[in-house]
Amino acid sequence: VEAGDAEAIAAALEPMHPADISDMLEQISAGQRQALVTLYPEGIDGDVLSELEEGVREEVMDALPRQALAEAVRELDTDDVVDIIEDMEDHDQAFILGALESDDRAAVESSLAWPEGSAGRLMQSETVAVPQDWTVGQTIDHLRSAEWLPDQFYHVILVDERHRPTGYATLGRVLAAKRDVLMAAITEDSFRAIIATEEQSEVALMFNKYHLISTPVVDGSGRLVGAITIDDAMIVLDEEHEEDMLRMAGVGDESSLSDGVWDTLRQRFPWLAVNLVSANIAAGVIGMFEGTIALIVALAALMPIVASMGGNAGTQSLTVAVRALATRDLTPSNAGRVVRREIFVGLFNGLAFAVIMGGIAWALYGRDIWLGVVIAAAMVINLVVAALAGVLVPLVLSRLKLDPALASGTFVTTMTDVVGFFSFLGLATLVLV
Amino acid sequence: VEAGDAEAIAAALEPMHPADISDMLEQISAGQRQALVTLYPEGIDGDVLSELEEGVREEVMDALPRQALAEAVRELDTDDVVDIIEDMEDHDQAFILGALESDDRAAVESSLAWPEGSAGRLMQSETVAVPQDWTVGQTIDHLRSAEWLPDQFYHVILVDERHRPTGYATLGRVLAAKRDVLMAAITEDSFRAIIATEEQSEVALMFNKYHLISTPVVDGSGRLVGAITIDDAMIVLDEEHEEDMLRMAGVGDESSLSDGVWDTLRQRFPWLAVNLVSANIAAGVIGMFEGTIALIVALAALMPIVASMGGNAGTQSLTVAVRALATRDLTPSNAGRVVRREIFVGLFNGLAFAVIMGGIAWALYGRDIWLGVVIAAAMVINLVVAALAGVLVPLVLSRLKLDPALASGTFVTTMTDVVGFFSFLGLATLVLV
Known part of the structure; x- marks a missing residue:
C-alpha cells in the first residue's frame, strides 16, 4: 500500500x-x-x-x-x-x-x-457541576441548554457557593429520579474528592480499590478544578505495572518496543554494568577459595547450583513482595508476619532441596558423604538468606521512599551469589580439606 | 479491640x-x-x-x-x-x-x-435496554417508572425486536437531548458487542485500547444477555498483570500474601525443582571441563561472571517481550524487526562488556592476555544468545498457544548458563591449555 x-x-x-x-x-x-x-x-x-x-x-x-x-x-x-x-x-x-x-x-x-505525575496533570478541566440546592429538573434543563458538554462525564457534581464539591450523583440516578427531587437527595456514598497534587499512582489505586468511575479534583483551597475518569486511571495503573516489571528486570522504565537499537542499548547498559560489578564481587568470593577448588575440582561444578537455587528462591520472594507493596497489601502492620512466613518457606524448601541435592552430589560426584553434607548445609543457608533478602530488600527500599522495584533484582541475586559461594566453599574448606 | x-x-x-x-x-x-x-x-x-x-x-x-x-x-x-x-x-x-x-x-x-474465564462469567445480567425506535422522552419515562435499576449503568442499550443490541447512547447524551429526539440519533461510534464466550483477558485489553466504559454482551445468536463495565475490566487487567509477573518469577499464579507457609511452599517448590534440574545440567557442562579448571583455577572464579551477565541480559529481553506480547504490541508483523533489534543490542552490549571484562580479567588475574580474550569472546557469544533467547522463547511459547510468561525465566537462564559456561570453558580449553 x-x-x-x-x-x-x-x-x-x-x-x-x-x-x-x-x-x-x-x-x-x-x-x-x-x-x-x-x-x-x-x-x-x-x-x-x-x-x-x-x-x-x-x-x-x-x-x-x-x-x-x-x-x-x-x-x-x-x-x-x-x-x-x-x-x-x-x-x-x-x-x-x-x-x-x-x-x-x-x-x-x-x-x-501542577507537578509532573500529579492528579492535576491527569484531570480534564471540563466538569459538569451544579449548585447543591438544585432539583433534578433544574439540572436536566441546564444540561439540555448547555452549548457543549464533555465527551465523558458520569456524574453531576454538586458544589457549594464557593465552588467546592460537596457530593455527586450518577447520571443513572438523575435520569431515574422525578423532576422535583432534590439533587442532594440522590448523591452517592462513594463520593470523595482528590487534591490536584496527589500522585497519579495513588489515584489509580484508589479508583481500583473503591471501584470509582470518576472523581472530582480540587485545588488547595478545596475548589473544583477538574475531574479524573476511570479510563485515565486504568491507563495509569497499566503504566505503573509496566514500570514495576521493567524496573525489576533492570530495563529503563521508558523502554518500548518501537525504540531503536541505540535507545535500547542506552536503557539496558547501565543495569548490566551494575551487574558486572556485583558479578565481580561474587568472583572475588570464589577467588578466596582457589586453594580449595584446586584440591577438589568437583566444587567448581557444584557451586553454581547453590547460587542458582538461591537466586531463584530470592526472585520468588522478591516478586511477591514487590507486587504486594505496589498494591498496598504489604504494610507495616503485616510485614512481620510476612517476613516470618518467608523464613519458614525458605527453611523448609532449603531442607527439602538439601536432602535431594545432597543425595545427588553424593551419588554423582562420589567422594565421601561429607561433600553431600556440605552442599546440603549451604543450600539451607542460602535459601533462608534468599527468602529473607527477597522480602527485606524491597521493604527497606520502600521505607527509604525509593521504588521497591528499582534494581532490587540485582541486589537480591548479588546477595544470594555471594552467600551461596561463600557458604558452600567455606564449609568445604572447613570440612573437606 | x-x-x-x-x-x-x-x-x-x-x-x-x-x-x-x-x-x-x-x-x-x-x-x-x-x-x-x-x-x-x-x-x-x-x-x-x-x-x-x-x-x-x-x-x-x-x-x-x-x-x-x-x-x-x-x-x-x-x-x-x-x-x-x-x-x-x-x-x-x-x-x-x-x-x-x-x-x-x-x-x-x-x-x-458460560466457560470459566469467559466474558459470560464477568458480565452482570442486569442491563438497561430499550427498543431502538424509542425517543429520549420515552426512555426517560421508562427509567423513571422502573422499580429497580442496576447500581452501575452508563449506557442505554438499543435493541431490535429480537433483543439484539444495535447501538448504545451514553447517559450524558440522553440527559442533554430534548425529549422528542430519537434514541437512534444519539448513539456512539464506539459501540461494539462482546460475545459471551470471549476470553476475559481479551475483553480487558479491548476496554483499555478503545477506552470503553461499558459494553453489551451477546450470546451465540446475537441476543443481549448482559453487560460488562469498566471496573470489572480493570480488575481483570490487574489480575492478568499479577499473573504474568508471578509466572515469570516461577511463583504459582494463585499466590497471595495471606497464604500460609504450606500453600506458599506448594506453589514455589515445583519451580525450584525445575531450576534444580537445569542447574544440574549447567553443572554437568562445567564437569566436562574439570581438567581445564584443575590446570587454571582462576577460570572457576571467572565463569559465573559470563553466566550472570547472560542471565541478566536475557531477563531484560524476556521482560520486554513478555510485556509486549501481553499488550499485543508484539505481533507476527513486527516480530522480525524486534528480533533483529535484540540481536544488535546483544552484540553491541556484548562487545562493550567484552572489552571491559577482558581488561579486568587481564589486570586482576594476570597470566597472559589470552585469558582476557577468552572471557571477552565468551561474553559476546553469551550476550547475543541471551538477547535471542529472551525474545524467541516467549514468541515460541505464544505460537504454541502457551502463556509466554510461564517458566520462560527458567528456560532463558538455563540457556544462558549452559552457553556461558560452555563457551568460556570450551574456549579456555582450546586457547589456554
Whole structure:
C-alpha cells in the first residue's frame, strides 16, 4: 500500500478506530510511517496522536504539516492535550498552545502548572457541576441548554457557593429520579474528592480499590478544578505495572518496543554494568577459595547450583513482595508476619532441596558423604538468606521512599551469589580439606 | 479491640468502606479474623465479601452464621455473586443459590453456564435496554417508572425486536437531548458487542485500547444477555498483570500474601525443582571441563561472571517481550524487526562488556592476555544468545498457544548458563591449555 497510493490509504484508514490506526503506525517501520504520514496527513487526527506511544508520536508530529497538527490537537479534550505536550520542548509546546482556542489554552496551561505525575496533570478541566440546592429538573434543563458538554462525564457534581464539591450523583440516578427531587437527595456514598497534587499512582489505586468511575479534583483551597475518569486511571495503573516489571528486570522504565537499537542499548547498559560489578564481587568470593577448588575440582561444578537455587528462591520472594507493596497489601502492620512466613518457606524448601541435592552430589560426584553434607548445609543457608533478602530488600527500599522495584533484582541475586559461594566453599574448606 | 468487645468493633467498622474492611481482614491474623467475624457478623456484608481475596473469603464464609451469609449474598449484583461462588464446592454453591431470589438465581445460573474465564462469567445480567425506535422522552419515562435499576449503568442499550443490541447512547447524551429526539440519533461510534464466550483477558485489553466504559454482551445468536463495565475490566487487567509477573518469577499464579507457609511452599517448590534440574545440567557442562579448571583455577572464579551477565541480559529481553506480547504490541508483523533489534543490542552490549571484562580479567588475574580474550569472546557469544533467547522463547511459547510468561525465566537462564559456561570453558580449553 505504501507504494504512494494516497487514495488507497485513505480508503483503508477511513473505517478504522483511532486506536487501531495508532497500533498500525507503531508496528510498521519508521520509513513506512514517514511515507504514510506525508501521503495522508488527514488520517492522523487528534485521537490517533493521543493513542500513540511517545517515541512514535514525536516522529509522526514532526512529519505532519503544521496546519494538520494544529487541527488535530484542537479537537482533543484538555487532558489529552496535556498528555501530548507535557514532554515537549518549549518551542513545540508554544506552537500547540497557540493552536488551541483561548478557553482550552487556559485550561491546559493551568493543568501544566501542577507537578509532573500529579492528579492535576491527569484531570480534564471540563466538569459538569451544579449548585447543591438544585432539583433534578433544574439540572436536566441546564444540561439540555448547555452549548457543549464533555465527551465523558458520569456524574453531576454538586458544589457549594464557593465552588467546592460537596457530593455527586450518577447520571443513572438523575435520569431515574422525578423532576422535583432534590439533587442532594440522590448523591452517592462513594463520593470523595482528590487534591490536584496527589500522585497519579495513588489515584489509580484508589479508583481500583473503591471501584470509582470518576472523581472530582480540587485545588488547595478545596475548589473544583477538574475531574479524573476511570479510563485515565486504568491507563495509569497499566503504566505503573509496566514500570514495576521493567524496573525489576533492570530495563529503563521508558523502554518500548518501537525504540531503536541505540535507545535500547542506552536503557539496558547501565543495569548490566551494575551487574558486572556485583558479578565481580561474587568472583572475588570464589577467588578466596582457589586453594580449595584446586584440591577438589568437583566444587567448581557444584557451586553454581547453590547460587542458582538461591537466586531463584530470592526472585520468588522478591516478586511477591514487590507486587504486594505496589498494591498496598504489604504494610507495616503485616510485614512481620510476612517476613516470618518467608523464613519458614525458605527453611523448609532449603531442607527439602538439601536432602535431594545432597543425595545427588553424593551419588554423582562420589567422594565421601561429607561433600553431600556440605552442599546440603549451604543450600539451607542460602535459601533462608534468599527468602529473607527477597522480602527485606524491597521493604527497606520502600521505607527509604525509593521504588521497591528499582534494581532490587540485582541486589537480591548479588546477595544470594555471594552467600551461596561463600557458604558452600567455606564449609568445604572447613570440612573437606 | 479483639478482646471481645463486640460493640466497640461495631462502632469501628460502621463508618468504614467495604474495601477498607476487607483490607483490614486480610491483614490481621487468621485467629483474629475468626474472632472478629464471630463477634460481629453484621459487619461482613456482601460488598466486604466480594472485596476479599479468595483464601480469606473462604475462611470468613465458613465462620459466618448461615443466616448472615445468605443475607450478605442477596444484596449483591449477579456478577459479584458469580465471582464468589464459581470456585466453591457444589454443596456450598447450592446453599448460596438457594439463598437468592429466583430472578437472581436464574441469572447467576445462566452466567455459570458460560466457560470459566469467559466474558459470560464477568458480565452482570442486569442491563438497561430499550427498543431502538424509542425517543429520549420515552426512555426517560421508562427509567423513571422502573422499580429497580442496576447500581452501575452508563449506557442505554438499543435493541431490535429480537433483543439484539444495535447501538448504545451514553447517559450524558440522553440527559442533554430534548425529549422528542430519537434514541437512534444519539448513539456512539464506539459501540461494539462482546460475545459471551470471549476470553476475559481479551475483553480487558479491548476496554483499555478503545477506552470503553461499558459494553453489551451477546450470546451465540446475537441476543443481549448482559453487560460488562469498566471496573470489572480493570480488575481483570490487574489480575492478568499479577499473573504474568508471578509466572515469570516461577511463583504459582494463585499466590497471595495471606497464604500460609504450606500453600506458599506448594506453589514455589515445583519451580525450584525445575531450576534444580537445569542447574544440574549447567553443572554437568562445567564437569566436562574439570581438567581445564584443575590446570587454571582462576577460570572457576571467572565463569559465573559470563553466566550472570547472560542471565541478566536475557531477563531484560524476556521482560520486554513478555510485556509486549501481553499488550499485543508484539505481533507476527513486527516480530522480525524486534528480533533483529535484540540481536544488535546483544552484540553491541556484548562487545562493550567484552572489552571491559577482558581488561579486568587481564589486570586482576594476570597470566597472559589470552585469558582476557577468552572471557571477552565468551561474553559476546553469551550476550547475543541471551538477547535471542529472551525474545524467541516467549514468541515460541505464544505460537504454541502457551502463556509466554510461564517458566520462560527458567528456560532463558538455563540457556544462558549452559552457553556461558560452555563457551568460556570450551574456549579456555582450546586457547589456554
